[in-house]
Amino acid sequence: MKLITRDTDYAARALIFMASTKGETVTVSTLVSKLRIPRPFLRQILQALNKDGILKSYKGSGGGFRLALPPEKIFLTDLMKIFQGALKLNECIFKKKVCPNKNLCPLRSKISSIEENVISQLNSITIASLLRIR
Amino acid sequence: MKLITRDTDYAARALIFMASTKGETVTVSTLVSKLRIPRPFLRQILQALNKDGILKSYKGSGGGFRLALPPEKIFLTDLMKIFQGALKLNECIFKKKVCPNKNLCPLRSKISSIEENVISQLNSITIASLLRIR
DNA sequence: AGTAATGATACCATAAGAGTATCATTTGTC
DNA sequence: GACAAATGATACTCTTATGGTATCATTACT
Numbered sequence: 001m002k003l004i005t006r007d008t009d010y011a012a013r014a015l016i017f018m019a020s021t022k023g024e025t026v027t028v029s030t031l032v033s034k035l036r037i038p039r040p041f042l043r044q045i046l047q048a049l050n051k052d053g054i055l056k057s058y059k060g061s062g063g064g065f066r067l068a069l070p071p072e073k074i075f076l077t078d079l080m081k082i083f084q085g086a087l088k089l090n091e092c093i094f095k096k097k098v099c100p101n102k103n104l105c106p107l108r109s110k111i112s113s114i115e116e117n118v119i120s121q122l123n124s125i126t127i128a129s130l131l132r133i134r
Numbered sequence: 135m136k137l138i139t140r141d142t143d144y145a146a147r148a149l150i151f152m153a154s155t156k157g158e159t160v161t162v163s164t165l166v167s168k169l170r171i172p173r174p175f176l177r178q179i180l181q182a183l184n185k186d187g188i189l190k191s192y193k194g195s196g197g198g199f200r201l202a203l204p205p206e207k208i209f210l211t212d213l214m215k216i217f218q219g220a221l222k223l224n225e226c227i228f229k230k231k232v233c234p235n236k237n238l239c240p241l242r243s244k245i246s247s248i249e250e251n252v253i254s255q256l257n258s259i260t261i262a263s264l265l266r267i268r
Numbered sequence: 269a270g271t272a273a274t275g276a277t278a279c280c281a282t283a284a285g286a287g288t289a290t291c292a293t294t295t296g297t298c
Numbered sequence: 299g300a301c302a303a304a305t306g307a308t309a310c311t312c313t314t315a316t317g318g319t320a321t322c323a324t325t326a327c328t
Contacts, residue, residue, distance in 0.1 A: 191306085194303070
């Protein structure tokens with residue numbers, strides 16, 4: 001029952017760190033030593049964030065990564081979308097066929113309401129908000 | 135991001151059905167034909183519910199399964215515990231070692247609060263409550 | 269030219285999820 | 299007692315997702 005996966009988690013930590021250094025360019029090496037995240041995995045993650053426009057990357061000597069957005073505009077749900085896809089707690093189990101147990105599925109409505117709740121709570125989390133708590 | 139797994143789901147459906155027939159003994163065959171759940175999988179599930187005291191089983195010809203508890207006393211979270219283990223949305227990623235990023239983990243407190251919320255909503259769901267909606 | 273960085277990709281290992289298959293045991297019925 | 303109808307126990311399989319590793323290509327500063 002994993003709400004956030006490792007890559008989302010690592011992404012969040014990296015972004016929190018980068019937000020805390022106020023816009024400086026940071027290399028993977030720095031992040032690895034500060035955050036103790038496996039280097040090749042972290043690289044993949046940062047590249048994905050770059051592709052998605054959350055980070056800007058600079059190649060070559062002296063290069064690295066930098067936030068492309070202010071921390072208030074980076075939502076945890078953005079990261080979750082990138083690494084985990086759209087947030088759905090449970091899809092109906094019979095997708096294609098119309099669920100043959102529809103009238104036995106009051107579960108669905110309950111789950112949906114929980115889901116909405118979780119989403120609305122998640123939507124209040126930004127990198128900036130995580131930084132403040134720190 | 136699965137809140138409930140297939141076995142929990144199937145278990146709930148089976149129990150809802152059994153609750154609706156008011157205490158009659160029901161065979162796997164009946165459940166299979168009514169609920170369209172793969173037979174061997176359903177058998178495993180019912181056996182687990184039996185072991186856990188949620189169902190009573192009767193072997194031999196004329197046997198089957200029957201609720202061991204009133205539907206108001208069977209909680210969705212009971213099923214989740216059986217099939218999915220204790221409800222935790224996210225464990226801290228570094229379990230043994232004390233998390234070396236503790237001060238970078240404001241995420242945890244947010245997640246915990248979401249988790250509590252989900253649990254309290256789930257705790258209100260019983261087989262009886264699901265039956266009523268139907 | 270050399271070196272320090274990221275970009276793109278392909279690969280791999282483990283575990284969990286979702287079942288399947290089979291043999292053993294119990295119990296009612298003829 | 300034999301047979302059939304049920305569950306009990308258990309071992310196996312298939313697929314996908316997770317959490318990585320490894321490598322070669324490219325860019326850019328000095």
